[in-house]
Structures are given as structure tokens and as C-alpha cells.
Amino acid sequence: MNILKLKKIRKHFNGVLALDNLSLDIKAEGITGIVGPNGSGKTTLINILSGCESLDGGTIIIDDSLRSKKMRAYENSIFGITRTFQEIRLFEQMTVLDNVLVVLTEKNVLGAIFEKHGEYHLMKAEELLKVVNLWEKRNELAINLSYGQRKLLEITRALSTDAKIYLFDEPFAGLFPEMIKTVMKIIKKLKEEGKTVILVEHNMLLMRELCDEIVVMDNGKLLSKGKPEEVLNKKKVLDVYLGK
Amino acid sequence: MEYFIHIGIVFFIYAILAVSLNLVVGYTGLLSLAHAAFFGIGAYATAILLTKYNINFFVSAGVGMGLAGMASLFIGIVLSKFKDDYYALASLGFNVIVCSFFINLDSITGGVIGIPGIKKPSFFGLEIHSNFAYLILALVFFVIIFLVSRFIVQSSFGRALRAIRDDENALAVFGYKVLNFKLVIFVISAMMAAIAGSLFASYITYIDPSIFTITESVFILTIIILGGLSSLRGSLLGALFLILLPEYLRILGLPNDTAAQVRQIIYGLALIFLMLYRPKGLVGEYEMK
Amino acid sequence: MDMLTQIIFNSLIAGAIYALVALGFNLIYGATKFFNFAHGSIAIAGGYATFYFNKILGVDVYLSVLLGILCAGFLGYISNKLVFSPLRKKKSSHMIFMVASLGILIVIQAVISLIFTSEFQTLSSSLASSKKYIFLTGIITKTQLILFLSVLLIMGLLVLVLKKTMLGKTISAISDSEEIARNIGINSNRVISYVFVIGSAIAGVAGIFVGFDTGISPTMGMSLLLKGVIASIIGGVGNVYGGVLAAFMLGLIENFGVWNFSGEWKDAISFAVLILFLLFRPQGMFGKK
Numbered sequence: 001m002n003i004l005k006l007k008k009i010r011k012h013f014n015g016v017l018a019l020d021n022l023s024l025d026i027k028a029e030g031i032t033g034i035v036g037p038n039g040s041g042k043t044t045l046i047n048i049l050s051g052c053e054s055l056d057g058g059t060i061i062i063d064d065s066l067r068s069k070k071m072r073a074y075e076n077s078i079f080g081i082t083r084t085f086q087e088i089r090l091f092e093q094m095t096v097l098d099n100v101l102v103v104l105t106e107k108n109v110l111g112a113i114f115e116k117h118g119e120y121h122l123m124k125a126e127e128l129l130k131v132v133n134l135w136e137k138r139n140e141l142a143i144n145l146s147y148g149q150r151k152l153l154e155i156t157r158a159l160s161t162d163a164k165i166y167l168f169d170e171p172f173a174g175l176f177p178e179m180i181k182t183v184m185k186i187i188k189k190l191k192e193e194g195k196t197v198i199l200v201e202h203n204m205l206l207m208r209e210l211c212d213e214i215v216v217m218d219n220g221k222l223l224s225k226g227k228p229e230e231v232l233n234k235k236k237v238l239d240v241y242l243g244k
Numbered sequence: 245m246e247y248f249i250h251i252g253i254v255f256f257i258y259a260i261l262a263v264s265l266n267l268v269v270g271y272t273g274l275l276s277l278a279h280a281a282f283f284g285i286g287a288y289a290t291a292i293l294l295t296k297y298n299i300n301f302f303v304s305a306g307v308g309m310g311l312a313g314m315a316s317l318f319i320g321i322v323l324s325k326f327k328d329d330y331y332a333l334a335s336l337g338f339n340v341i342v343c344s345f346f347i348n349l350d351s352i353t354g355g356v357i358g359i360p361g362i363k364k365p366s367f368f369g370l371e372i373h374s375n376f377a378y379l380i381l382a383l384v385f386f387v388i389i390f391l392v393s394r395f396i397v398q399s400s401f402g403r404a405l406r407a408i409r410d411d412e413n414a415l416a417v418f419g420y421k422v423l424n425f426k427l428v429i430f431v432i433s434a435m436m437a438a439i440a441g442s443l444f445a446s447y448i449t450y451i452d453p454s455i456f457t458i459t460e461s462v463f464i465l466t467i468i469i470l471g472g473l474s475s476l477r478g479s480l481l482g483a484l485f486l487i488l489l490p491e492y493l494r495i496l497g498l499p500n501d502t503a504a505q506v507r508q509i510i511y512g513l514a515l516i517f518l519m520l521y522r523p524k525g526l527v528g529e530y531e532m533k
Numbered sequence: 534m535d536m537l538t539q540i541i542f543n544s545l546i547a548g549a550i551y552a553l554v555a556l557g558f559n560l561i562y563g564a565t566k567f568f569n570f571a572h573g574s575i576a577i578a579g580g581y582a583t584f585y586f587n588k589i590l591g592v593d594v595y596l597s598v599l600l601g602i603l604c605a606g607f608l609g610y611i612s613n614k615l616v617f618s619p620l621r622k623k624k625s626s627h628m629i630f631m632v633a634s635l636g637i638l639i640v641i642q643a644v645i646s647l648i649f650t651s652e653f654q655t656l657s658s659s660l661a662s663s664k665k666y667i668f669l670t671g672i673i674t675k676t677q678l679i680l681f682l683s684v685l686l687i688m689g690l691l692v693l694v695l696k697k698t699m700l701g702k703t704i705s706a707i708s709d710s711e712e713i714a715r716n717i718g719i720n721s722n723r724v725i726s727y728v729f730v731i732g733s734a735i736a737g738v739a740g741i742f743v744g745f746d747t748g749i750s751p752t753m754g755m756s757l758l759l760k761g762v763i764a765s766i767i768g769g770v771g772n773v774y775g776g777v778l779a780a781f782m783l784g785l786i787e788n789f790g791v792w793n794f795s796g797e798w799k800d801a802i803s804f805a806v807l808i809l810f811l812l813f814r815p816q817g818m819f820g821k822k
Contacts, residue, residue, distance in 0.1 A: 050417055051417070052413065052417065072416070073413065073416035073417045074416045074417075074419050074420055074421050074422070076417055076418070076419060077418070077419030078419075082417070082418070083417060085414070089411050089413075089414040090410075090411075090414075091406065091407045091410035091411060091414070091415070092410050092411075093406070093409070093410055093474075093529070093530050093531070094403070094406050094407060094410060098403050098406070098407075101400070101403060102400075102403050102404055102407045102415070102418070103418045105400035105403065105404075106400055107404075107418075107419045107420050107421075108421075108424075109401065109424050109425060109428050111400075112399060112400040112401035112403075112404055112425075113396065113399050113400075113401040114399070115399055115400040115401075118400075157418075161418060161419070275628060275631075322808060322812065325811070325812055326811060328627065328628060329567065329568045329627060329628070329631055330811060330815075332568070332628075332631060333568060333762065333807075334807070334808050334811060336759075337759075337804035337805075337807055337808055338804075338808075340759075340800050340801060340804050341801045341804055341805065343801075344797060344798055344800060344801035345801075347797045348797050348798060356797075458755065459639075459752075462635055462639065465632075465635075469632065501650075501651075502647065505643045505644075505646045505647040506643075506647070508639055508640075508642065508643035508646075509639075509640050509643045509644060509647075511636075511639055512635075512636040512637065512638070512639030512640035512641075512642075512643065513636065513640060514636070515632055515633065515635060515636030515639070516616055516633050516636035516637060516640070519616075519620065519625070519629045519630075519632055519633035519636065520616065520619055520620065520633070523625070523629050532626055532628040532629050532632070533626045533628065
């Protein structure tokens with residue numbers, strides 16, 4: 001079953017097309033990798049799917065419901081989408097624990113003022129932070145963590161939502177091998193739990209190991225799509241990567 | 245003794261102003277320079293209702309809160325379109341606009357001259373005559389507002405406010421309608437400032453538009469920056485420090501007018517030195533971005 | 534005498550003063566990207582310096598004007614040297630710059646009041662202002678005529694400096710991107726220091742003319758600055774010509790507005806215009822979307 005159906009989506013910035021009538025289906029309950037050279041539109045695609053950028057044209061169907069062209073970021077929770085950012089965006093001057101709790105707790109004003117499930121959320125946060133070894137650091141400010149810890153915290157923050165679709169924009173970039181293993185474990189577990197993961201990443205070895213399907217983008221268009229071993233050996237894909 | 249009671253009352257009024265402004269500036273990261281406008285709305289509502297219509301103080305304070313709430317809702321919606329320095333500039337503009345209303349609606353506000361002879365509050369027919377009783381009244385209001393503020397900043401709502409301050413677009417990704425949060429805290433803060441205004445008007449018994457200008461907004465901002473953004477304790481510290489300052493100057497024996505200017509110079513220098521050497525203030529937990 | 538012509542004349546004079554403030558503000562904002570609230574008080578300080586040399590020390594009028602301009606430039610220089618330059622070294626955020634400049638504004642304002650009292654001071658009798666010209670159907674004084682012509686002259690000079698000289702080119706390089714400018718070997722600290730001196734000196738001219746035209750008081754700096762800021766935003770921040778044109782427009786709007794309402798609404802009107810502009814055309818009148 002396809003959980004995401006993109007039909008001829010278009011997005012331009014100052015006249016430059018970042019997404020050029022891109023049509024793409026993404027399977028549910030699997031890991032889809034998106035690769036392509038810099039500027040091929042990968043991050044733009046993630047931004048559009050998560051409502052961080054508006055859409056110029058085309059349609060997006062998520063889980064059989066049509067998404068409006070002007071979807072706002074806060075509607076992510078309705079469609080069960082969550083994400084991380086290529087350049088880490090934590091709540092810098094808040095503690096590690098608060099960075100996770102803010103995603104777990106009530107999202108409407110009254111509910112948030114009169115929070116009823118504080119204890120439960122705290123337990124949940126503990127469970128999540130222990131996976132990435134950040135529970136000990138829960139009272140430190142996010143700004144004071146190391147780069148790798150910040151990356152892990154951002155992934156944990158995304159996991160704190162109850163989403164169906166996880167968009168990870170370069171989750172492995174700049175991580176030490178130990179941390180890469182942790183993130184891989186997290187992503188594999190998501191798949192086991194029946195979630196859909198969309199991954200933008202440059203590390204092809206990791207992509208081969210993780211992904212069920214690879215989408216290659218170039219100049220805002222779909223270049224190729226299929227199983228990793230097939231796609232990554234195709235000549236035209238290699239050409240794009242080697243800059244021919 | 246009377247003198248310390250006076251200091252106490254002024255302190256509580258400014259502590260209310262500081263704590264409420266900190267909710268917006270320190271916790272939500274919105275650099276509002278319009279706080280004196282809401283302070284003024286509360287003061288004028290009470291002054292007018294008390295002197296012209298002989299309405300009970302508490303009712304007048306309620307009306308002041310209501311008016312400040314409505315004004316701040318409108319202003320907050322407009323301000324929500326702006327960020328950072330433009331936010332500060334536009335909020336300052338609203339302070340000026342509100343002040344022009346105080347000046348120009350002279351049939352009800354008394355124009356530039358203002359409103360003299362404002363009565364003291366009465367409580368179930370019992371007029372609060374002594375300053376000591378007034379101190380208790382101010383204390384009660386202060387404690388209520390402080391506790392409400394503390395409850396807010398410690399709640400999930402308060403956590404969301406701090407997240408808005410750090411990165412509102414990232415927060416929206418996780419399902420928050422950020423605008424609602426910003427508006428609610430802005431309105432709550434303005435209503436608190438209005439209460440301070442009501443207390444001020446009936447205590448000082450005389451108000452005019454010059455009290456509620458942007459200079460006053462900057463003064464309240466100085467209090468919370470000195471004490472520390474994102475810290476309620478800091479706001480109390482800042483208010484205490486800056487309220488006591490003119491009293492120190494009095495000890496030095498400067499003439500009144502000179503003392504007022506020297507005070508301003510110290511406020512200004514305090515802002516400059518804080519920005520240069522301690523942008524977090526005395527006990528603040530947030531550094532402006 | 535025709536009302537309409539007179540209003541247009543008054544608008545042109547007001548516009549000329551706002552244009553000067555906007556010119557300096559734009560120059561500084563372009564290079565440093567923060568709202569310098571001290572700008573207006575530096576303008577007024579220039580006016581007071583001229584007042585001091587001319588009225589108190591009895592120095593020749595033209596020399597006093599020159600000294601006043603130099604004083605304003607010097608204030609710009611030291612505010613950068615002591616406050617903004619260290620903040621730049623610490624890579625402080627724009628908000629911190631802005632709050633520090635608020636501090637400078639308060640200090641300058643208070644120091645002026647301390648020396649010259651808060652009274653209104655005027656320079657007018659120093660320059661044969663009694664001489665009036667009937668022009669078309671309105672009256673314009675000699676001072677106003679000189680003011681108007683000087684603004685055109687200063688504008689022309691500034692444009693020449695910005696377009697033709699090496700300094701002008703480095704300034705625009707820094708305005709585009711300080712980082713790139715530094716990478717290609719421009720000593721940005723020195724250039725920014727020049728920018729502060731030139732921008733503040735131009736503001737000083739405005740302050741001096743206000744002194745001649747209507748008279749000055751210590752707190753006028755803020756509203757003068759706001760007019761300049763509003764003009765530069767309406768004209769498109771960083772757009773020198775746009776700022777000047779918008780300054781004249783602002784003068785017109787204000788004076789026609791006052792004709793219909795009352796004088797006290799002046800500031801409120803200019804702010805309302807500013808907020809509307811920020812809401813619907815944030816890129817300014819002439820900017821591209």
C-alpha cells in the first residue's frame with residue numbers, strides 16, 4: 001500500500017524550480033531513502049511534506065486523504081507526520097528533558113495550562129531519552145550538548161510524537177560510529193513497528209543497508225526509483241553522482 | 245514607617261509590571277515595548293470610573309483588565325506579523341498610539357492635565373484610608389499575580405512558550421498553533437499590567453499621560469533585563485533594585501530634578517553595561533537572540 | 534495667505550528634517566543591521582551643542598553649527614567605540630544591540646536635561662529668521678529656506694560619496710555582507726566607525742535645524758528618530774532615495790492629518806502609517822517583493 005502519493009508537485013524559489021512536476025509514491029511500513037546531489041530538491045521535498053514550505057502546484061495524498069495546498073506546519077500532527085532538520089533545530093535554551101516533554105504534552109492552550117498527564121509524559125520521556133543515553137543529561141541545556149548528542153536529541157524529539165510517517169533529513173551526518181549504530185537501531189525499530197520512514201542521506205553504505213527502496217532525485221525531478229542494489233548501480237544514477 | 249510603606253506599595257506595583265512583562269519578553273521572547281500602554285489603560289479605567297461614576301474600585305479594576313485585554317488582543321494580532329526588531333518597533337508604536345488616546349480624548353481622560361483626586365478603594369463600604377491597609381491590598385494583588393505567573397511558567401503551557409521563544413517554526417512542526425499561545429500570554433500579561441495601573445491610580449490619586457509613555461515601557465524592560473529574563477525571581481530583584489535606587493540618591497541629597505536625571509542616567513548605563521557584560525541579568529535564564 | 538500652500542510648505546520643512554534623520558539612520562542600519570535608538574538623541578545633542586556654543590559661549594552662528602555637527606559625529610564615534618564595537622566583537626545578537634542603544638538614548642537624554650534642564654530651547658534668533666518670504670501663497674522663513682536647500686545639498690553630497698568614492702564602495706560592500714567584505718580585506722571595523730560618524734553628523738544637522746525651526750527639548754530625540762525610522766522603512770530600509778522621498782511623504786501625511794485632527798495626534802498618525810506599511814508592504818514603497 002502507498003501511504004504517500006505525490007502528483008506533479010511543483011515548488012519554485014525566485015523563479016528557480018526546486019521541485020519540477022515531481023510524481024512519486026511511497027510505500028507504507030518501509031524505509032525509503034532519497035538521494036541526489038546537493039540542490040536536487042531533497043530538503044525542499046521534506047519541507048513541503050512537513051508543511052514548512054507551501055506548495056506551488058500539484059497534489060499530495062497522505063494515507064488516502066487529500067492534503068490542502070496550503071498545509072501549515074501544525075497540521076503535521078493531523079496527518080501523523082514528524083521530522084528532523086538537516087541543520088539541527090532544538091529549543092536551545094531549554095533543558096534536554098523539556099525539549100522532549102514539549103512534544104509529548106498537550107498542544108492546545110487550555111490543555112497545556114491545566115496539564116493532567118504530567119507524570120505519564122515524564123515516564124515516557126525517561127523511556128525515550130534512555131534509548132539515546134541522554135537521560136543522565138536531562139537537566140542540561142540543549143545548547144550545551146555535543147553535536148552528536150544534539151542530533152540524537154532531535155531524533156528523540158521526533159520519536160516523541162505519535163506519528164506514522166518519519167522524515168529524517170541527514171540523521172547520520174557528523175555522527176560517530178557508536179551513535180550511527182544507535183540511530184540505525186532506532187530506524188529499524190520504527191520499521192518493525194509498522195511506521196513509514198523517509199530518509200535523506202548521503203552515506204550510500206548506510207542507505208543500502210537500511211532502505212527498502214531508493215528514490216534518486218536530480219534537478220527537482222525523479223531520476224530513478226527501486227530497490228537499492230538496482231538503483232544505485234544504474235549508469236544514469238552514477239553519472240549524476242559523479243557529475244557527468 | 246510611612247516611608248517604608250510607601251516604598252513597599254510602589255515596589256508591589258512595579259513587581260506586578262515586571263513579572264507580567266517577563267512572561268512576554270523573557271518567557272515567550274517577544275520584545276514588547278508597549279507594556280506602559282496597558283498599565284495606563286488600567287490606570288485610566290480606574291481613575292475615570294472612580295472619580296466620575298463613583299464605581300467600586302474592584303469593579304473598575306475589572307473593567308480596566310477587560311479593556312486592556314481587548315486592546316492587547318487586537319495589538320497582539322497585529323504584532324504577531326512581526327519579529328525581533330520590527331516587533332519592538334511596532335509595539336513601541338502602539339504605546340505611542342494608546343498614549344495619544346489618553347491625551348486626545350480629553351473629555352473623558354482630562355487630556356494633558358490628566359485626572360486628579362482619584363479616590364482610594366473601598367471594600368464592602370469600608371474605605372481604605374491608611375497606607376498600611378493599601379500596602380496589604382497591593383500585597384494581595386501581587387501575591388495572586390505572582391502565583392498565577394508561576395503556575396503558568398511551570399505548566400506545559402509555559403514550556404511551550406519557551407519553545408516558541410527558542411524556535412517557533414520548529415515548534416509548529418509538532419502540532420502547536422503558535423499564534424494562540426502568543427496571543428493568550430500577551431493578553432494575560434496586559435491584564436496583569438492593567439491591575440498594576442488600577443492600584444497605581446488609586447494610590448497616587450493623580451494620573452496624566454506622561455506617566456505611561458514609552459520611557460515607562462523602557463523602564464519596566466530595564467527592570468526585567470537587570471533582574472534577568474525568564475526568571476520571576478529576577479523580576480522581583482530588578483524591581484527592588486530600581487525602586488530603591490532613587491531612594492539611595494535621596495540620601496546623597498541631590499535636588500529633586502537632578503536626582504530624576506541622575507536616576508535616568510543610571511538606568512541607561514545599567515542597560516548598556518548589562519548588554520556588554522551580563523546580557524542574562526542578575527539571575528536570568530535566557531539570553532536574547 | 535492660502536492654507537493649502539502653507540501646509541505644503543510646513544510639510545516640506547518637516548519632511549526635510551525627517552529625511553536627514555532617515556539618511557543617517559539608513560546608513561548606520563545598512564552597515565550594522567540593528568535599530569539604533571540612540572540616533573535621534575544624538576541628533577538632538579547636536580542641536581544642544583550648537584545652542585551651547587552660540588547662546589552660552591557666544592560663538593559665531595555658523596561656527597556653532599559646525600561645532601554642533603562635529604559634536605554629533607563625535608557622539609556617534611564614541612557610542613560605536615565604547616558600546617557597539619565591543620558588542621560586535623562578542624557577536625551579540627541584534628536584540629542586544631538594540632537594547633544597548635536604548636540605554637544610550639536614555640543616558641544622552643538625561644545628560645542633556647541635567648545640563649540644559651528639560652525646558653524648551655530655541656536657536657531661532659541667531660539666524661535672521663525674522664526674514665520671511667512670501668512664496669506663492671504661503672510664508673517661508675529664511676531659516677526654513679536654508680534648511681530645505683541644505684538637505685538637498687547634503688543628500689547630493691552623500692549620494693556622491695556613496696557612489697563615487699572608495700569609502701562609499703566599501704560601505705555598500707559591508708551593507709551587502711560584512712563577512713564577505715572582511716574576507717576581501719576590508720577593515721570593516723574602521724569603515725563602520727566612519728559610518729557612525731557620518732550618519733550621526735547628518736543626524737546632528739537635523740537636530741540643529743529643529744533647534745532653529747521649532748526649538749528643541751531633551752526628549753525630542755525619540756520622536757525625531759521614530760520619524761526617521763518610519764521614513765526609512767516606508768522608503769525601504771537601506772534605500773537612501775526611498776527614505777528621503779518617504780520622509781517628505783510622511784511630512785505631508787502628518788501635516789494634512791493634523792489639519793483634520795489635532796496636533797497631538799501627529800505621532801499616532803505616523804505610527805499608524807508605519808504599522809500599516811509593515812503589515813502590507815514590509816519591503817517598503819519602492820522595494821521589490
